[in-house]
Amino acid sequence: MIKNKSTYILGIESSCDDTSASVICNGKILSNVVANQEIHAKYGGVVPELASRAHQQNIVPVIQQAIQQANIDKKDLNAIAFTRGPGLMGSLLVGTSFAKSLSLALNIPLIAVNHMQGHVLAHFIEDENQQKPPFPFLCLTISGGHTQIVKISDYFTMEVLGETLDDAVGEAYDKSAKILGLPYPGGPLVDKYARLGNPKAYKFTKPKVDGLNFSFSGLKTAILYFLQKQVKENPVFIEENLNDICASIQHTIVEILFDKIKLAVKETGIKHVAIAGGVSANSEIRKVLKETESKYGWTTYIPKFEFTTDNAAMIAIVGYLKFINNKYDTNKTSATARLKVNES
Template structure:
């Protein structure tokens, strides 16, 4: 079956990006993402507005994915979709659409865990080297921060995760404190490249094991800015690059400290990262440095596979298709959804 051409339509709708992709086996033929601009004026994702936008976007996005892939929907072997985790209203749109289309075409339906997909995106065939099992994955996004031991495609063990805010949330909330528009994470990265990362030291939270915490850092940044702007109302404008560089440096130190600890504990030196924050230039550079200084082998996805996208859903769908791991029509979306192999 693996040598036959199998076309998988994948749908991703976990947050505020509506995405559809078509894969031929493990190769991506199309990967369309419709981002939602409506949330910018609110400084964050509004769940109700997100689900409405998904309803508007999903049909044209799927149509475009099929058109660019140059296949007819009757050629599809299966439909993969994000079951969770994510915003329930957003997940319901993608889940309902996938179930309806699979039923209408009489083809298998395949549920996919969003976090597992960020990790397995590394197995999309684009002529790049792929990690070998077992490896460590660090998933860093707006909603999640995890270190995962990946034993095989479907056996994953979460070694550590955030106890409060996710790393992407820490970036975006820090940006909001600085008056930067949403999403602020990429802007913090942009300014950080022009600043002095040691200009303003921020405390790193003390958290046992491989777990993370970012809420304390956010609070310390808030108090720091309140103190400095009281003395100088133009403090942020005058020091924006140094502030962003210092914030980014602290966040990356937290991530790298835990990653090094995971390497020491497991003895595994293959590291794969995924999630929206994997697009950050600082973390990419720190991982390249770790290759040279710590003897690690790191795997960093293409930018388009870092943020939420359907191609990563499609590769998991294809791997599950090979296993005959299909879903029933009564399957429901799950806002909280642990990866396979991580819970009973």
């Protein structure tokens, strides 16, 4: 393992619709710049072709800004880390191509990063206010594209214990929001209105799935049929009961997640539990996870809000951990739209 006095890693993230660059020094963030793409809101979801075009426009200024904010010169960088996958292929190619070119120009190592590992290992960014989980720990990784319970044995040894059989939890939130007539992205809005409502106003059946796997497609259908029936009887049902509907949907989703994570703790005996991914920003999930500490004797790890959504700091920290362990990649490394959390 090598550990220089000052090791600077540039992280580049372009897996979906956010272009991000971050500089980390010895695991501590010096900058973390994110350029959002608001154009997708009017289409009700991310349009891959528009996303890749926006990345091409954003990537140079975002990287320049990240290096400038870090108060270093690009020649000070020790390696370039980039998101290899999973994600949208066109978006990934923009970040991958730029990272390869920059590493060649600066003659420094190139490090490919699994986006999902980035979400998990964001917990290891140096921060005096954040406690790092010890190995092994369980991580509930929840986002628009993933819902998994992962056993983390060390930085580079991860095992999926359970995952969704259909929709991810982020999809369940966004699709429910769409049924309610809320704009994209709807997940944060469901969370917002849920805080004002009664979580037990309406009951939705939880899917019966064996083991540690999840399913959310049936819940989405149940919500759709329930609302269609209610609106038929009262055309303004949604408007009059929006807060209670959102609270009931959120209560059901959170129960589904925690039924499984409680089972995972029971089966593995591991009581160190973390959350990661975009949906880990959800207020109810954070609240319920914190409550489990005293209720079940767990130790829980909740990431800062800025590390929940897609960002380059999480890519840079994985790049740093790989760099000090001499885990480099070559220019032949290619982007891939599909990549499991235990794959590099």
